[in-house]
Amino acid sequence: MAMGKNEMLLRLDRVTKRFPGVLALDSVSMEVRAGDVHGLTGENGAGKSTLIKILTGAYAPDEGEIWFNGEKLERLTPLKAMGKGIACIYQELNLIPHLTVVENIFLGRELRKSRRGDILDRAKMLEEAESLMRDLALNLDPRMKTGELGIGHQQMVEICKAVHSDAKLIIMDEPTSSLSEREANDLFRIIAQVKAKGVTVIFISHRLDEVKRICDRVTVLRDGRLVETRDIGEASVDDIIRLMVGREITNKYPKVKGGRGAEALSVEHLERRGVLHDVSFKAYAGEILGFAGLVGAGRTETARAITGADPIDGGAIKVFGQDVRIRSPRDSIDAGIAFLTEDRKGQGLILIKSVSFNSSLVRLERYSRLGFLKLKAIRQMTEKIARDLKLRAPDVETVVGQLSGGNQQKVVIAKWMLTQARIFIFDEPTRGIDVGAKVEVYNLMNELVANGAAVIIICSEMDEVMGMADRILVMHEGRITAEFGQAEATQERILYAASGLAASGEGKIA
Amino acid sequence: MAHEREAAAAGQEAKKQKPRKNMYSVGVILSLILLSLxxxxxxxxxxxxxxxTNVASQAAVSAIISCGMFLAILTGGIDLSVGSVLALSTMLMGVVCVNHGVDPYLSMLLCLAVGGGLGLLNGLMLTKMSLPHPFISTMGMKMMARGVxxxxxxxxxxxxFPEPVQFIGNNYLGPLPISLFLVALLYACMYLFLxxxxxxxxxxxxxxxKEASRLSGxxxxxxLNLVYTLSGFTAALAGIVLVGRVNAAYPLAGQDYDSDAIAAVIIGGASFxxxxxxIGNTIIGVLIIAVLRxxxxxxxxxxxYQTFAIGAVIILAVYIDVLRQKVMQVGRR
Structure with a gap:
């Protein structure tokens, strides 16, 4: 089915998707022209992933229509989407590592020697794979096991697989996030070849220079809404950033300005091979320090390295001026550092246990006498902190798995407040909790800071970090790339630093 | 455990999940009564x-083993080696005590130490060698220990065996076997411990x-090492009781005990x-298996046919566990 340059391959008509408490996609209408490389960008949480999942049949839209190749897609399933010619290459690749490139390309659609038989025609498959790879100008031995290939090459094998399955549309979700610059350049070359074969590509990326370089058009999403689709010639990187950021910051953040106290945490030359490079910073009592950056920039990894959750290859840590050696979470707790993880359910809480069980878990030995737990004391202490934090639970023996996200987060906070830590690291503290609970969490942070603790927040929501932090560090690919005071931070500057671009503003480059 | 804590803090108003947990205890006890009737x-x-009394003294061995098995299953693991650990530790006790005339008390200590040591090895295979699941490590141990x-x-x-070794397994206090008192003591300690x-x-x-626990320091x-050590230890302790009862150590002793203990723990409501x-429900699970046999x-x-019946009961008990998980998940949403 040959299509002219300006025909629409894909059309979304007022597609809406709701999740409990969140409008993930709000009446999004967009068109993708056949044969284009179409950029899709937006901040974390703007709705990009939801959109992909709808196109690939993983989610069903609540409202709206999807037209593909002149046909209305209804009740799409992942299998049906593939059958229609929609392929998606996810950040986590889906190859089977101990099969060869050929075997992966032909997985599930192997060629057989006879129509009825089950004997594979290996020679024919190899030949087809070689010819396909020649077409895409991909220089790779198809008999290699995919597990032996680098990430970049694996991605190209995925692309071959998609092209081979006669995909009309290939969606690439942040394909360059784990590639080196050279690998990324190879990828762009392959994308150009794919495009030359008439295949349409949706290219999702935070890296605006790449979008600018390889896309024909770009669509910007923000808060689940489509802001604008433009031809790339009419959109500068600055324009795109402005479109992504958009809204004015309203006062959702009850920031209390306090005075900076003593140096609470000093991290010097923290190294973790392949993950963190020369990360150095200081956090002060009475101050909220924010970490901004894209997902995967190394912020969570920094927190994990400091708190002993992951091993480190080098670096020194001082807590209130004292050198500390942290080799396990226990050491970090003993040093007075609390780490409130991003993944509440997987890493923060024991969901099948009660509020009092969870909140007393750290330093439980403290509440023992002669080896026996002081159950009454534990209960009273939990009840008190539950009251202080306005925890909404029937009582402290309620199983935490039955609480709402916001209340679960309060249990995590209670647990760490009870350790009497002096440094609190919050990783995405407000993810998945409603607005009211968010404000309560911010107030708790203010309280901690007012009481002389140092608070570090890692958050991907730009206005949150700008609203709450006194000082902002930006990370990119495992390094700290910029530092801003609250007054000098703008979303544009942070986004530049987070994308690894040279700063356009006067932000101090670390 | 939570319901026991709740009971400890008596006077508090009744809450949602309390009935559910107690319901299971009541259900298990009712099943035991029904089965006995x-x-x-x-x-x-x-x-x-x-x-x-015969049921009781047979159940004693199983009850002691189940204590350690309960701990292993509580951590989300399993200990398939308990029967073989029992056999090896009691055979070694027999060799030193009967064949070489070593002091019986010392021999019993050796037996317990061997059991605990083999259990520790199970733990280390999990924690130091990072074997993926205790199913593997303890199955290997099961075969190695049995072989030795x-x-x-x-x-x-x-x-x-000399009299001191037979004391626990073979003597009565009034109509009650001494081993029952040992079981009562062990379970009381375990209850307090847990x-x-x-x-x-x-x-x-x-x-x-596991990960949340690690990040909580x-x-x-x-x-995990402690749990598997305790499991090996209780297997050896059960071995001493068994040797005392039959006045002999057999290299093939305890073959059914692995599966009986797993069945007892699961019937007792521990989740896989x-x-x-x-731990209180575990003893009821032990009694159900003992009465059934x-x-x-x-x-x-x-x-x-008995083997068949126990097998069916295990599957049924785990299935009930799965159903309970589903109900809890629905309750959570």
Whole structure:
């Protein structure tokens, strides 16, 4: 089915998707022209992933229509989407590592020697794979096991697989996030070849220079809404950033300005091979320090390295001026550092246990006498902190798995407040909790800071970090790339630093 | 455990999940009573003093093993090696005590140390060698320990133990076997350990969520090593009781005990997913298995059918666990 340059391959008509408490996609209408490389960008949480999942049949839209190749897609399933010619290459690749490139390309659609038989025609498959790879100008031995290939090459094998399955549309979700610059350049070359074969590509990326370089058009999403689709010639990187950021910051953040106290945490030359490079910073009592950056920039990894959750290859840590050696979470707790993880359910809480069980878990030995737990004391202490934090639970023996996200987060906070830590690291503290609970969490942070603790927040929501932090560090690919005071931070500057671009503003480059 | 804590904090208003947990305890106890009634009706010999003391002394060995198995399952693991550990530790006790005339008390200590040591090895395979699941490590141990137990006497049993070794397994206090008192003491200690000490709570925590436990500063490896050591230890302790009862150590002893203990723990409501279970219900699970075996014996059911019946009961019990998980998940949403 040959299509002219300006025909629409894909059309979304007022597609809406709701999740409990969140409008993930709000009446999004967009068109993708056949044969284009179409950029899709937006901040974390703007709705990009939801959109992909709808196109690939993983989610069903609540409202709206999807037209593909002149046909209305209804009740799409992942299998049906593939059958229609929609392929998606996810950040986590889906190859089977101990099969060869050929075997992966032909997985599930192997060629057989006879129509009825089950004997594979290996020679024919190899030949087809070689010819396909020649077409895409991909220089790779198809008999290699995919597990032996680098990430970049694996991605190209995925692309071959998609092209081979006669995909009309290939969606690439942040394909360059784990590639080196050279690998990324190879990828762009392959994308150009794919495009030359008439295949349409949706290219999702935070890296605006790449979008600018390889896309024909770009669509910007923000808060689940489509802001604008433009031809790339009419959109500068600055324009795109402005479109992504958009809204004015309203006062959702009850920031209390306090005075900076003593140096609470000093991290010097923290190294973790392949993950963190020369990360150095200081956090002060009475101050909220924010970490901004894209997902995967190394912020969570920094927190994990400091708190002993992951091993480190080098670096020194001082807590209130004292050198500390942290080799396990226990050491970090003993040093007075609390780490409130991003993944509440997987890493923060024991969901099948009660509020009092969870909140007393750290330093439980403290509440023992002669080896026996002081159950009454534990209960009273939990009840008190539950009251202080306005925890909404029937009582402290309620199983935490039955609480709402916001209340679960309060249990995590209670647990760490009870350790009497002096440094609190919050990783995405407000993810998945409603607005009211968010404000309560911010107030708790203010309280901690007012009481002389140092608070570090890692958050991907730009206005949150700008609203709450006194000082902002930006990370990119495992390094700290910029530092801003609250007054000098703008979303544009942070986004530049987070994308690894040279700063356009006067932000101090670390 | 939580419901026991709730009970401890009596006077508090009744809450949502309390009934659910107690309901399971009540259900298990009712099943035991029902099963006993059926057996009593089917066999007039069931409710005789002789038979009941027999059930009790047989259940004692199983109860002691189940104690350690309970801990392993509570951490989300399993210990398949308990039967073989029992055999090896008692065979070694027999060799030093009977064949070489070592002091019987010292021999018993050796037996317990061997059991604990083999258990520790199980733990280390999990924590130091990072074997993926204790199913693997303890299955390997099961075969290795059994092999050694057979080799050391060329598969011959060792018999005629001195009186101190026989004391627990073979003596009565009034109508009650001494072993019952040992079981009562062990379960009481275990109850206090699990509900009233920090380490006991850590076992529940590790079973509930290993990563969250680690990030909360719990030394997860140490907890797991302790649990498997205790499991080996209780297997050896059960071995001493068994040797005392039959006055012999057999290299093939304890073969059914692995599966009986697993069945007892699961019937007692411990979750295979870890983190949930109470030691009090475990003893009820042990009694259910003991009554089932005894009743089938009295009814002259072929032992092969008994094996079949226990197998079916295990599957049923785990299935009930799965259903309970589903109900809890629905309740959570």
């Amino acid at each position: 059926v057996m009593a009706v089917l066999s007039p010999r069931f409710l005789t003093v002789d038979n009941l 137990a057979l080799v050391i006497t060329a598969a011959a049993p060792i018999s005629i 509900t009233r000490t920090a380490t006991g709570r850590y076992i529940y925590a590790v079973g509930g969520n 719990i030394k997860v490896h140490r907890v 997913f870890g983190g949930v279970g109470s 005894n009743g089938l014996n009295l009814l002259n059911v072929d032992s092969n």
